[in-house]
C-alpha cells in the first residue's frame with residue numbers, strides 16, 4: 414500500500430478509501446473506549462486526527478506517545494467532530510519508532526523559542542518551526558523561479574577564496590597547516606605558500622566578484638549560496654553563516670538595479686502568500702499573541718498578513734542618503750536627542766536610524782541610494798560629485814537592511830585608484846580588473862540576505878530562528 418501525505422488526505426482526495434498514513438504523534442487524548450491521535454508528517458501545519466476505537470487495547474496504544482513515529486492504516490472519513498473536515502478511522506497502528514515520554518523534551522505545553530534553540534535537532538517538529546521552514550523552502554524555490562523566468566543564469570561561485578570581496582576583513586581562514594607548529598617565512602610569519610592552496614584562503618563573504626565575471630558573458634546571472642562573516646556581532650540580525658542571493662546584470666544602471674530588486678522582493682513574498690497561506694496565518698497569530706504581552710506603544714500596527722499584503726501592493730520609497738540624513742536631522746526624535754549614535758553627512762546609518770526612517774517616517778520599505786564613498790565598498794561606481802557612490806540599500810520594517818547593492822565601477826583607472834585607497838593590491842585582483850580591460854560595460858547588482866527575508870515573511874524576531882542550525886559567536890552546536 415502506498416503512503417499518502419497528510420496534506421493530501423486533508424484535502425479529501427481519498428475519502429471513503431483505505432489509506433496508509435505515516436508521521437509523528439503530536440498528541441493523544443481519550444479514554445478506555447476511544448482515543449484521538451493527532452498525527453503530523455510535516456507536509457502541512459495541520460494534523461490529521463486518527464481515531465482508535467475500543468478495538469485497540471490500552472496495551473496496544475501504550476507506545477503511541479507524543480513524538481513517536483507511527484504508521485496507520487484505516488479509512489479516511491468525514492469527521493463527526495469539530496476542528497477538522499476529515500479523520501482516519503484506524504484499523505491498524507504500528508509504532509515505528511518510540512519516544513520515551515519521560516525523556517522526550519517536546520511536551521504538549523508551549524516552549525520558549527530560546528529553549529527550542531537548544532534542542533534545534535527536534536524543533537522542526539513544532540508548529541512554529543514547521544511553518545518557518547516550509548516558508549523558507551517556498552521562498553528559496555521562488556528565488557529560482559523568479560530568475561529563471563527572467564532568463565538569468567544560476568552561477569555557483571566558490572566557497573573557498575583568496576579574496577575579500579567586501580574588503581571588510583571579516584573572514585574565516587581555511588587552512589590545513591598545523592596550528593601549533595606552522596611553517597614560517599624568514600620574517601617569522603606563517604608561510605601560506607606551504608598551505609593547501611599555496612596561498613592564504615578564506616570562506617567567501619560574497620560571490621559578487623566572481624558573479625561579475627559571469628555577467629560579462631551571460632548578461633544576467635545570479636548566485637544563491639552560503640556566505641560567511643567573522644563579524645563578532647551578537648544581534649538578532651547577524652549570522653556567521655548565512656545564505657545570500659546575488660544577481661548581477663550587464664548594461665544595468667542603479668535605477669534598473671533598484672527596480673529589479675523591488676520586483677524580486679514583491680514576487681517572492683507574493684509567491685509565499687499564495688503557497689504557504691496557512692503557515693503565514695499561523696505565524697501571524699503567534700505574533701499577535703506575543704504582541705498582547707507588550708505595552709500598547711510597542712505593538713504592531715498591522716498583522717503579519719496585512720504587512721505582507723501592504724508591501725506587495727505599494728511602491729517602495731526611494732531617497733538619497735543625503736535626503737535621509739536631512740530627514741533624520743530634522744526629526745523630533747533627533748531634536749529630543751533620542752538617537753544614540755551621531756547623525757551627520759558622512760556617517761554610516763546605524764540600525765536605529767534605519768528603523769526610524771522605515772518604521773516611523775515612511776512606514777514602508779525604503780531604498781536609500783548614493784552613499785558617501787568612504788563608507789562603502791571599493792567596487793561601487795563613483796558618482797560625478799566625486800563624494801558619493803552609486804550604492805543602494807533596501808531597508809525593511811522590523812529588519813533594517815535587507816539588500817545591499819550598487820552599480821559597479823567599470824572605469825579601470827578609477828577602480829584601481831579606489832583599490833589603492835583601501836589597500837587592495839592590483840595583482841591579487843588581476844582577473845577582476847581584466848573584465849574592465851576586455852569588453853567592460855556598465856553593470857550593477859545586489860545581495861539579498863536570505864535569512865533576513867525569511868524573518869520578514871515569517872515575522873520571527875531572531876535570525877537564529879529562521880535557519881535550521883544557526884552559526885553565531887560561541888555557537889556551532891549540531
Ligand code: 4AD
Pocket residue numbers: 578579618619620621642644650651652653655657659660814815816817818819858859860861862863864865
Ligand atoms: O551589504 P552586503 O555586505 O553586500 C554584499 O555582500 C554585496 N557583495 C552584495 C552585492 O552587491 N552583490 O550584504 C548583502 C546583504 C545585507 O543587506 C544583509 O541582508 C545580508 O546580506 N547580510 C547578512 N545577513 C545575516 N547575517 C550577516 N552577518 C549578514 N551580513 C550581511
Ligand code: MG
Pocket residue numbers: 814816817
Ligand atoms: Mg550592506
